[in-house]
Amino acid sequence: MFxxxxxxxxxxxxxxxIFFIGRKKSLKLPDLKLEFNKPPVSFGAIADRNSTSxxxxxxxxxxxxxxxEYGxxxxxxxxxxYRNLTTYNAFFSTYILYDDTVP
Structure with a gap:
């Protein structure tokens, strides 16, 4: 399990x-090592600022x-x-992306 x-x-x-990988013991394969260390790709790195579509x-x-507000x-x-209220009951399904965050 990874x-x-x-x-x-x-x-x-x-x-x-979560990934579950099953292998037959009779194949005697070496243990898998799934380690990825690429740097995260932020939204700012992929955003198309000049899009017209x-x-x-x-x-x-x-x-x-x-x-x-940021965050x-x-x-x-x-x-x-906007409505000067302290309750939250609308727009809960939107997601705000910031240039320095991973989408």
């Missing part, structure tokens, strides 16, 4: 996965964008600041 994180494999995502932000998101994981916090 727990691997794609961020250490040169892939621009941070996802841990993306649609504009929806008006509801555009209004809340100025209320995003917010999604727009629910910006929404609460």
């Amino acid at each position: 727990r691997l994180n794609s961020a250490t494999m040169g892939v621009p995502q941070a996802r841990e996965r 993306h649609p504009p932000l929806r008006p509801s998101i555009e209004k809340r964008r100025p209320f995003v 917010d994981q999604n727009l629910k916090f910006a929404d609460a600041r």
